Amino acid sequence: MITVDLEETSVRDLNQRLHDLPGDTNERTWTVVNPGGRHALLAGLTLPLAVTVRGHVGYYCAGMNEAADVVIDGHAGVGVAENIMSGSVRVRGNASQAAAASGHGGLVVIEGDASARCGISMKGVDIVVGGSVGHMSAFMAQAGRLVVCGDAGGDLGDSLYEAVIYVQGTVASLGADCEEQPMADADRAAVAELLARAGIAGDPARFRRYGSARQLYHFHVDHADAY
Amino acid sequence: MDGNAPIRRSASFPPETIHEIQRAAAEGIYEIRGFGAKRRLPTFDDLVLLGASISRYPLEGYREKCATDVVIGARFAKKPLHLKIPITIAGMSFGALSATAKTALGRAATMMGTTTTTGDGGMTDEEREASSLLVYQVLPSRYGLNPRDLRRADAIEVVVGQGAKPGGGGMLLGQKITPRIAAMRALPAGIDQRSACRHPDWTGPDDLAIKIQELREITDWQKPIYVKVAAARPRYDVQLSVKSGADAIVLDGMQGGTGATQDVFIENVGIPTLPALREAVEALQELDMHRKVPLIISGGIRSGADVAKALAMGADAVSIGTAALIALDCNRPIHVADYAALGTAPGACHHCQTGRCPVGIATQDPALESRLDVDAAARRVRNYLSTMVLEAQTLARACGKSHLHNLEPEDLAALTVEAAAMAGVPLAGTGWIPGRY
Numbered sequence: 278m279i280t281v282d283l284e285e286t287s288v289r290d291l292n293q294r295l296h297d298l299p300g301d302t303n304e305r306t307w308t309v310v311n312p313g314g315r316h317a318l319l320a321g322l323t324l325p326l327a328v329t330v331r332g333h334v335g336y337y338c339a340g341m342n343e344a345a346d347v348v349i350d351g352h353a354g355v356g357v358a359e360n361i362m363s364g365s366v367r368v369r370g371n372a373s374q375a376a377a378a379s380g381h382g383g384l385v386v387i388e389g390d391a392s393a394r395c396g397i398s399m400k401g402v403d404i405v406v407g408g409s410v411g412h413m414s415a416f417m418a419q420a421g422r423l424v425v426c427g428d429a430g431g432d433l434g435d436s437l438y439e440a441v442i443y444v445q446g447t448v449a450s451l452g453a454d455c456e457e458q459p460m461a462d463a464d465r466a467a468v469a470e471l472l473a474r475a476g477i478a479g480d481p482a483r484f485r486r487y488g489s490a491r492q493l494y495h496f497h498v499d500h501a502d503a504y
Numbered sequence: 505m506d507g508n509a510p511i512r513r514s515a516s517f518p519p520e521t522i523h524e525i526q527r528a529a530a531e532g533i534y535e536i537r538g539f540g541a542k543r544r545l546p547t548f549d550d551l552v553l554l555g556a557s558i559s560r561y562p563l564e565g566y567r568e569k570c571a572t573d574v575v576i577g578a579r580f581a582k583k584p585l586h587l588k589i590p591i592t593i594a595g596m597s598f599g600a601l602s603a604t605a606k607t608a609l610g611r612a613a614t615m616m617g618t619t620t621t622t623g624d625g626g627m628t629d630e631e632r633e634a635s636s637l638l639v640y641q642v643l644p645s646r647y648g649l650n651p652r653d654l655r656r657a658d659a660i661e662v663v664v665g666q667g668a669k670p671g672g673g674g675m676l677l678g679q680k681i682t683p684r685i686a687a688m689r690a691l692p693a694g695i696d697q698r699s700a701c702r703h704p705d706w707t708g709p710d711d712l713a714i715k716i717q718e719l720r721e722i723t724d725w726q727k728p729i730y731v732k733v734a735a736a737r738p739r740y741d742v743q744l745s746v747k748s749g750a751d752a753i754v755l756d757g758m759q760g761g762t763g764a765t766q767d768v769f770i771e772n773v774g775i776p777t778l779p780a781l782r783e784a785v786e787a788l789q790e791l792d793m794h795r796k797v798p799l800i801i802s803g804g805i806r807s808g809a810d811v812a813k814a815l816a817m818g819a820d821a822v823s824i825g826t827a828a829l830i831a832l833d834c835n836r837p838i839h840v841a842d843y844a845a846l847g848t849a850p851g852a853c854h855h856c857q858t859g860r861c862p863v864g865i866a867t868q869d870p871a872l873e874s875r876l877d878v879d880a881a882a883r884r885v886r887n888y889l890s891t892m893v894l895e896a897q898t899l900a901r902a903c904g905k906s907h908l909h910n911l912e913p914e915d916l917a918a919l920t921v922e923a924a925a926m927a928g929v930p931l932a933g934t935g936w937i938p939g940r941y
Contacts (some may be wrong), residue, residue: 321722356705375705379646498532
């Protein structure tokens, strides 16, 4: 295992070192200490590395991640795992706004709470939040699944496309074109599978499903009040 | 009663206004269309260049060198772009445009040693292969955005706004959403696709600086990063872009085109390119960053004269969108019956949003797209760009300039009081700049 101390090494040097690793590297396990809330940490990883950060990170940690499995043993700033393509990012603490924004694939786990706009514009990523999510979560979410073990803030799933949201707790309000839909066996199986992958305990039977009513897919004057 | 009495039309309610009111009454929704502002606006036509005579020394046309190159991105990027000409092709999406049109634009830009730009929806392999220098847009929708394409781009453009619709997002109507485009955007085929007006993960200049830092980290500080803003409050936006760490700024005036936007937006939001450029240059000068952070101006650029005047006002380069499409064949009087079927005519068509482009540019219909011969189309755009460069060089030499960038405001005069005020150059025949002297 390789340990990098960000009190001694810059984010730039660390990221460059990780980017320069050859595909067949044996240096697959990394620990980063003293992150100090620095931004853009571990952005743009492309290899199946296991990277653990001991402490809190700033904006865009593990942005556009591909293949790597990143664990943040602390809290995460805005846009953690934004536009993630594959691999996984786990936040042991809480995450700020726009967690996993526009993520295309992979798995993002937030063991604590996530702030506003969690999963905004998500495009295929799976997100599991152990706690609650803030307002406008899954805004314009296109594809993928968002599992919320706690409560959801206002305007959940506003202008939702084909992403699916599962919430165990209460929902303050639903956004435009987001509706509660029946939980089928396939939904319970999906929640069980996602909770298992996230390592978070929960009873799939207690979750409710929210999806797009698909009433705003075509811009029409009769729906003007919904916008 | 005089049977020959002239018909008296209302200035407040001309026929087109009456038509629009009645259309709105019938349909209950605003008009969405393509192209750019059609209202009369102050333009570079309202300026003239002051050729040399006794007090200024001209260069010999066709003989003495007038260089045209420009470097973009030397502020922070390890690999700045070296363009042979100060004219670039603006961002236009695959989706709004056909793949053939995008390829033709890329080939033309390559032939001229300049950049072309992706658009909402991401980068296609055809466009990448056709373009030796390709600018990759990062837009609020993030449609198709991925790190692989970030790395294979030559520069990155963070799009904050578009001149046709400052503060507005976009809409690609369902008739243009083919399965390929839908897959690139991770959305169902055939639905109206909304492009957000705000980025999902940053708000304001402090966040933008960190977003730019992230993009630099992902691409190892290799790529120039542009910030594109619409012309609404250019003085603030330009300075905040500089503060945020942009390598270059693209400023799009209200004459800038669009594939599909509300007509009321196109015609009523933002400010024209002429005053926007002056404000932007002054903003850079206030920061002592003029000529250090290149300024690329777009929105209604049509000719080498426009290029020369824009550079004289302080731009480092210009970008063209609508004009490039016109060079491709947009609004050419062919397939006239198809224009008529859209309720328009060659020379007036703005029906990009329908997907029924008669000349195969703004369409995803294979039969229509096949009307655009990619080789011939690329050649036309290349010829057009070449003509613009020759025109600009001719004018610059006449002003005694050995490089287009040596043109300066002192080489300009305005033909109208309004243009003098907006461009910050004297009214012709006077030393008067309204609001200054």
